[in-house]
Amino acid sequence: QVQLVESGGGSVKAGGSLRLSCAASGRAFNSRHTMAWFRQAPGQEREFVAAISWSAGSTYYTDSVKGRFAISRDNAKSTVTLQMNSLKPEDTAVYYCAARIGVVITTTAGEYDYWGQGTQVTVSS
Numbered sequence: 001q002v003q004l005v006e007s008g009g010g011s012v013k014a015g016g017s018l019r020l021s022c023a024a025s026g027r028a029f030n031s032r033h034t035m036a037w038f039r040q041a042p043g044q045e046r047e048f049v050a051a052i053s054w055s056a057g058s059t060y061y062t063d064s065v066k067g068r069f070a071i072s073r074d075n076a077k078s079t080v081t082l083q084m085n086s087l088k089p090e091d092t093a094v095y096y097c098a099a100r101i102g103v104v105i106t107t108t109a110g111e112y113d114y115w116g117q118g119t120q121v122t123v124s125s
Helices: none
Strands: 003-007 010-013 018-025 034-040 047-052 059-061 069-074 079-084 093-100 119-124
Touching: 003 093, 018 034, 018 093, 018 119, 034 069, 034 079, 047 069, 047 079, 059 069
Parallel strands: 010 119
Antiparallel strands: 003 018, 018 079, 034 047, 034 093, 047 059, 069 079, 093 119
């Protein structure tokens, strides 16, 4: 099994920044897991935000966060981070860390094997 624990959520005004972290643990976790962040706003489906390959050589972002968010990982510490800058009210959601077995980046939530419990991000105007 793999356990994912997010931290770093909170409330911020538009234009502000937040840094989310996800700590992975468990005997089944290894650095070859593809890691991603998703988010879910009230009444909406879970939405892909960003993903990073196991080597950190490849990253992928949804269009709405490109240039504002940056995903990174530290395999030695089994952590993945989402730096969020220039936040907008529409970024308000519960943010989830996810991991999938395999090296291919995918934006489909159903293709991720493990999920964290989520952390709330609220951006006010």
